Amino acid sequence: MKTLQYVFAALAAMFLAAPAFAQEAAATNQWVPLAAGLSMALAAGICGLAQGKATASASEALARNPGARPGIFIFLILGLAFIESLALFTFVIIFLKVK
Template sequence: MSKRIVAPIAALVAFLVPALALAAPAAEAEAAAAPANMGVAIAMALAIGLAALGGGLGQGRAVASALEGICRNPNSSSAVFTPMLIGLAFIESLVIFAFLISFILNGRL
């Protein structure tokens, strides 16, 4: 199989399997409230998964671009390194923000 087919399937499996595991009702007594809890659990799993995916892709592209700029002009490494670290911190803060939102949603389960 080609990489274009395997990568999206692997991503779907990696993000949907935890969503299904979190969406399962905890006990039979909570079966009546399962549809509302299932939506919150799926939202939690998707928030964490998509934030990690987007943060990883964003950080990878930021570092790749910064290193490419440094390789083209080694004298600019001091001018590129600090803004790159600040950008990586902002990207990571967005991922942590999504993680906190998922914990807030966990309180609604």
């Protein structure tokens, strides 16, 4: 019953917010480049922190069990690639949005 209340509350919020999204955008928006720069800085910083944490965890795992190096190495590289792809996706979206 509680889940049904949450569903109806979400639907009501979406229907009430629909007119707000129907408004036209401003002709020139001077904040887009600033927002793009801040979002790229945020994405790069968080990805850097995540990569540092992943590398630290892999180093700790290797120190505890050196025999598991191949498995740890594969998952470390895969995880680092996924983390870096988030920053690259942010860059592509910014590149497409800012003209």
